[in-house]
Amino acid sequence: MTTAVDTTKPAREAPYEGPLLDVRDLHVEFVTRDGVARAVNGVNYSVRAGETLAVLGESGSGKSVTAQAIMGILDMPPARIPRGEIRFRGQDMLRMGREERRRIRGRKIAMIFQDALSSLNPVLSVGFQLGEMFRAHHGTSRKEAKDKAIELMERVRIPAAKQRVNDYPHQFSGGMRQRIMIAMALALEPDLIIADEPTTALDVTVQAQVMDLLAELQAEYHMGLILITHDLGVVADVADKIAVMYAGRIVETAPVYELYARPAHPYTRGLLDSIPRLDQKGQELYAIKGLPPNLLRIPKGCAFNPRCPRAQDVCRVEVPELFPVTEDDGTALAGRGSACFFWKETLHDR
Amino acid sequence: MAEPILEVKDLVKHYPLTQGILFKKQVGAVKAVDGISFDLMKGETLGIVGESGCGKSTLAKVLMNLERATSGQVLFKGEDISKLTGQALKAVRRNIQMVFQDPYTSLNPRMTVGDIIGEPFEIHPEVAPKGDRRKAVQDLLDVVGLNPEYINRYPHQFSGGQRQRIGIARGLALKPEIIICDEPVSALDVSVQAQVINLLDQLQGEFGLSYMFIAHDLSIVRHISDRVGVMYLGKMVEIGSDEEIYDNATHPYTQALLSAVPVPDPTARETRDRIILTGDIPSPANPPSGCRFRTRCWKAEERCSTEVPLLAVPELLKGPAAHQSACHFAEVRETAAV
Ligand SMILES: Nc1ncnc2c1ncn2[C@@H]1O[C@H](COP(=O)(O)OP(=O)(O)OP(=O)(O)O)[C@@H](O)[C@H]1O
Ligand SMILES: Nc1ncnc2c1ncn2[C@@H]1O[C@H](COP(=O)(O)OP(=O)(O)OP(=O)(O)O)[C@@H](O)[C@H]1O
Ligand code: SF4
Numbered sequence: 001m002t003t004a005v006d007t008t009k010p011a012r013e014a015p016y017e018g019p020l021l022d023v024r025d026l027h028v029e030f031v032t033r034d035g036v037a038r039a040v041n042g043v044n045y046s047v048r049a050g051e052t053l054a055v056l057g058e059s060g061s062g063k064s065v066t067a068q069a070i071m072g073i074l075d076m077p078p079a080r081i082p083r084g085e086i087r088f089r090g091q092d093m094l095r096m097g098r099e100e101r102r103r104i105r106g107r108k109i110a111m112i113f114q115d116a117l118s119s120l121n122p123v124l125s126v127g128f129q130l131g132e133m134f135r136a137h138h139g140t141s142r143k144e145a146k147d148k149a150i151e152l153m154e155r156v157r158i159p160a161a162k163q164r165v166n167d168y169p170h171q172f173s174g175g176m177r178q179r180i181m182i183a184m185a186l187a188l189e190p191d192l193i194i195a196d197e198p199t200t201a202l203d204v205t206v207q208a209q210v211m212d213l214l215a216e217l218q219a220e221y222h223m224g225l226i227l228i229t230h231d232l233g234v235v236a237d238v239a240d241k242i243a244v245m246y247a248g249r250i251v252e253t254a255p256v257y258e259l260y261a262r263p264a265h266p267y268t269r270g271l272l273d274s275i276p277r278l279d280q281k282g283q284e285l286y287a288i289k290g291l292p293p294n295l296l297r298i299p300k301g302c303a304f305n306p307r308c309p310r311a312q313d314v315c316r317v318e319v320p321e322l323f324p325v326t327e328d329d330g331t332a333l334a335g336r337g338s339a340c341f342f343w344k345e346t347l348h349d350r
Numbered sequence: 351m352a353e354p355i356l357e358v359k360d361l362v363k364h365y366p367l368t369q370g371i372l373f374k375k376q377v378g379a380v381k382a383v384d385g386i387s388f389d390l391m392k393g394e395t396l397g398i399v400g401e402s403g404c405g406k407s408t409l410a411k412v413l414m415n416l417e418r419a420t421s422g423q424v425l426f427k428g429e430d431i432s433k434l435t436g437q438a439l440k441a442v443r444r445n446i447q448m449v450f451q452d453p454y455t456s457l458n459p460r461m462t463v464g465d466i467i468g469e470p471f472e473i474h475p476e477v478a479p480k481g482d483r484r485k486a487v488q489d490l491l492d493v494v495g496l497n498p499e500y501i502n503r504y505p506h507q508f509s510g511g512q513r514q515r516i517g518i519a520r521g522l523a524l525k526p527e528i529i530i531c532d533e534p535v536s537a538l539d540v541s542v543q544a545q546v547i548n549l550l551d552q553l554q555g556e557f558g559l560s561y562m563f564i565a566h567d568l569s570i571v572r573h574i575s576d577r578v579g580v581m582y583l584g585k586m587v588e589i590g591s592d593e594e595i596y597d598n599a600t601h602p603y604t605q606a607l608l609s610a611v612p613v614p615d616p617t618a619r620e621t622r623d624r625i626i627l628t629g630d631i632p633s634p635a636n637p638p639s640g641c642r643f644r645t646r647c648w649k650a651e652e653r654c655s656t657e658v659p660l661l662a663v664p665e666l667l668k669g670p671a672a673h674q675s676a677c678h679f680a681e682v683r684e685t686a687a688v
């Protein structure tokens with residue numbers, strides 16, 4: 001529901017110099033019957049205009065909960081945010097008035113979900129749902145909203161958009177529905193898009209179409225993009241920089257080329273090593289031993305220690321902070337950090 | 351040359367589409383599997399890849415005799431098993447087992463792990479007489495790397511990777527010769543997938559198993575398979591050895607599929623030469639005439655809409671390019687390798 005209705009499209013704000021979004025020391029907990037599940041335990045990441053940040057991590061590591069906290073769509077309770085800041089253009093959204101926060105989350109930050117079918121309304125036509133974005137936020141007339149919807153559908157390459165604008169979500173294929181979700185996210189020309197596993201449910205040839213489209217539109221509108229995924233291939237293809245999550249924390253951050261060439265955290269190292277390589281055919285694959293942790297009982301010290309080939313006594317007692325990663329001679333490596341006491345050894349271990 | 355343990359000949363599975371409530375009238379059919387032939391050799395792993403809905407699981411179910419073939423033959427050691435019933439069917443079934451995709455729903459939540467793994471013994475008591483069953487189940491748990499003391503636990507007490515191991519233990523119970531794995535690791539975390547792949551590999555060596563391995567992760571399929579078959583819309587479009595398919599694919603669909611797979615190496619971004627297919631996969635109820643891929647194929651010509659290309663070794667191709675491919679214009683793609 002909107003009260004103030006502006007009919008003109010707001011002028012795009014001047015490019016913001018600092019990070020568009022800057023998440024600092026974010027904590028999210030869920031109160032459950034069995035105890036408090038600490039799903040996010042100190043996440044730090046940031047993204048600038050035009051930049052793609054990939055958030056990589058296995059199931060349950062807290063990727064989606066972090067995104068939901070940013071979008072303000074967590075159910076509280078059972079969730080609560082005991083600590084942290086979510087700064088958008090320098091201002092902490094957790095400490096803003098409701099109205100101001102709502103303006104940012106609806107318009108400046110948009111989200112694309114994994115499962116398009118369940119995030120589109122099945123009983124409303126696709127064109128109506130797209131047009132609704134303009135009617136609700138800009139007070140656009142019905143007729144004009146429909147034209148806008150067609151334009152957007154063409155933008156995301158839905159064939160015969162004019163004829164299909166009144167079709168319902170189930171009448172489109174999975175790849176087309178995901179493209180319609182992208183259209184929906186783009187409608188208000190946001191500064192930042194958060195895409196949570198946007199192609200996981202799609203086939204590889206369709207995934208390639210969708211990722212290509214997303215990258216093209218991002219460049220055109222100079223948007224920031226946070227891409228949540230567990231696919232090391234997709235990350236290598238599109239990310240500028242990466243944040244690796246494990247048990248609710250960022251354990252490593254690095255620019256994409258450096259992360260793949262020289263990981264500085266044993267978990268990242270293990271993930272990269274377990275990709276089947278051609279010269280390993282017929283041999284055993286490298287496998288990280290053990291299982292991802294139970295969030296109700298996160299191991300003491302470094303959460304990765306029971307699975308880590310490098311763990312020493314200190315890892316079982318102290319929680320490693322996100323140390324800056326440098327060259328041997330102390331030269332800083334921009335954007336690099338590792339939450340491992342032995343980042344130096346890991347970095348040099350070839 | 352190893353001998354075939356399973357010969358599949360022109361296998362067809364159509365699901366009828368009906369209309370009307372009282373008098374059901376067949377108005378068409380979903381051609382889920384539509385004339386597929388291949389051999390599975392003793393001790394080999396045959397990988398099967400292809401996009402969602404192309405008929406991989408249907409093929410597996412028909413081979414397992416969980417679904418009746420519409421037509422065609424499945425020869426197990428020379429004997430046609432596709433039309434067997436009763437006792438005869440039960441006896442062959444023992445030899446072909448399946449591991450399913452979803453470790454969360456394929457195990458009965460109300461049965462203990464011991465009962466789940468031991469259930470096949472109820473149907474085939476000759477494999478493990480009553481008194482030996484507990485021991486047999488514990489041995490199986492040990493083989494798949496689970497603690498034999500877990501025998502009385504329930505599925506929800508295990509992680510996804512552990513549940514998949516339970517599914518594998520159950521598949522091994524009757525000492526089959528063939529195991530069909532339908533997406534056995536896709537529901538698992540990246541860090542756990544490698545553990546299960548290694549286990550399957552080790553068991554194959556230990557028990558001389560033949561695998562049919564269905565998956566959509568092409569790098570895992572390459573790692574584990576001796577040969578790979580590529581399916582599109584109910585048809586096998588290309589089949590060959592690992593190098594023949596991955597380095598010398600001659601079918602445009604295989605080429606597009608391989609080129610679309612994201613490579614986990616950012617330095618490959620510049621050198622990649624992707625084929626972005628346009629259009630969507632047609633419905634298997636109404637597949638295109640001629641070559642089924644023609645509606646998305648950049649090479650398609652008049653002939654492709656009138657003449658069905660057969661899965662055969664193209665005459666003009668030599669060396670590793672000379673393997674079975676169902677395209678009128680089969681040819682190795684000349685690009686930088688990715
Ligand atoms: N409403 C809730 N109540 C209790 N726990 C929750 C709730 N929502 C999420 N969690 C827990 O928070 C943890 C993090 O979940 P999240 O969805 O962020 O994982 P993820 O990294 O996105 O994983 P995936 O790759 O599977 O999507 C999980 O262990 C999950 O069970
Ligand atoms: N019992 C059934 N009745 C009617 N149609 C069916 C039935 N089972 C499968 N189909 C259809 O047959 C086609 C092939 O399905 P199948 O499950 O074999 O595909 P798949 O290759 O295993 O796909 P996925 O990769 O998504 O598992 C699909 O179009 C599917 O909708
Ligand atoms: S801190 Fe210790 S346990 Fe954690 S990743 Fe580093 S070496 Fe391993």
Ligand SMILES: [Mg+2]
Nearest residue numbers: 063064065196
């Ligand atoms: Mg998630």
Ligand SMILES: [Mg+2]
Nearest residue numbers: 406407408532
């Ligand atoms: Mg399937």
